Amino acid sequence: xxxxxxxIATSExxxxxxxxxxxxxxxxxxxxxxxxxxxxQNVLIPLGDTFLExxxxxxxxxxxxxxxRKRGGDGGYxxxxxxVDIEKERKRLETVEMDIVWHENRNTDGIHGQSLHLHPxxxxxxxxxxxxxxxxxxxxxxxxxxxxxxxxxxxxxxSGVNICSPHPDNLxxxxxxxxxxxxSVDGTSIDLSGSSINFVxxxxxxxxxxxxxQIHTAKRLDLENRAAxxxxxxxxxxxxxxxxxxxxE
Numbered sequence: 130x131x132x133x134x135x136x137i138a139t140s141e142x143x144x145x146x147x148x149x150x151x152x153x154x155x156x157x158x159x160x161x162x163x164x165x166x167x168x169x170q171n172v173l174i175p176l177g178d179t180f181l182e183x184x185x186x187x188x189x190x191x192x193x194x195x196x197x198r199k200r201g202g203d204g205g206y207x208x209x210x211x212x213v214d215i216e217k218e219r220k221r222l223e224t225v226e227m228d229i230v231w232h233e234n235r236n237t238d239g240i241h242g243q244s245l246h247l248h249p250x251x252x253x254x255x256x257x258x259x260x261x262x263x264x265x266x267x268x269x270x271x272x273x274x275x276x277x278x279x280x281x282x283x284x285x286x287x288s289g290v291n292i293c294s295p296h297p298d299n300l301x302x303x304x305x306x307x308x309x310x311x312x313s314v315d316g317t318s319i320d321l322s323g324s325s326i327n328f329v330x331x332x333x334x335x336x337x338x339x340x341x342x343q344i345h346t347a348k349r350l351d352l353e354n355r356a357a358x359x360x361x362x363x364x365x366x367x368x369x370x371x372x373x374x375x376x377x378e
Contacts, residue, residue, distance in 0.1 A: 130211065288344070
């Protein structure tokens with residue numbers, strides 16, 4: 130199991146997508162028409178074989194619209210992990226009494242994609258989806274031509290997400306049950322294959338929210354200079370779409 134896709138909910142889809150692609154020298158690859166079932170439009174941006182997804186509500190009273198209203202702006206909305214055996218995960222979730230609120234089961238262009246969305250109130254911090262692709266190298270949510278749009282000139286992949294909570298230990302326990310993984314030895318993260326879910330103390334409020342995405346680069350200084358020139362460097366962190374982009378070398 131590994132982190133595969135991180136999602137930002139935004140009220141300015143094109144503006145945010147253009148800003149992210151310009152800063153990190155990335156490319157849009159796909160917009161999924163099937164998301165209209167959730168009242169959403171989206172865009173997928175590949176970072177290697179991991180993805181940023183931006184979603185915006187196009188109908189009233191959607192969960193994303195409520196999220197934006199409650200948060201007072203853009204923010205990290207969803208965490209998607211890629212699993213090897215989704216049937217095994219589904220059975221495991223039943224045994225730990227974690228509710229599945231949506232099961233996507235799609236066959237397109239020879240790709241079988243499935244996702245299990247867990248109940249947000251049982252997990253906390255973000256919507257969590259456990260997904261699976263057959264063949265494993267594919268990622269149907271980004272279409273079938275996303276590999277043509279990969280550019281690693283500045284960044285290579287997403288490798289982590291930070292979730293803030295006034296009670297990070299309790300939140301981590303929920304995620305342990307949801308993912309079927311134990312926390313790290315230092316008690317601050319749940320480690321997946323080449324990636325991690327990290328839990329951070331929120332000392333400012335009682336809110337739980339996605340605070341940062343971890344993104345790998347070999348050109349940290351270049352990116353910080355680019356971000357500063359565009360007005361995206363705030364308190365020494367790159368801040369876009371309501372989250373910090375933490376540069377990992």
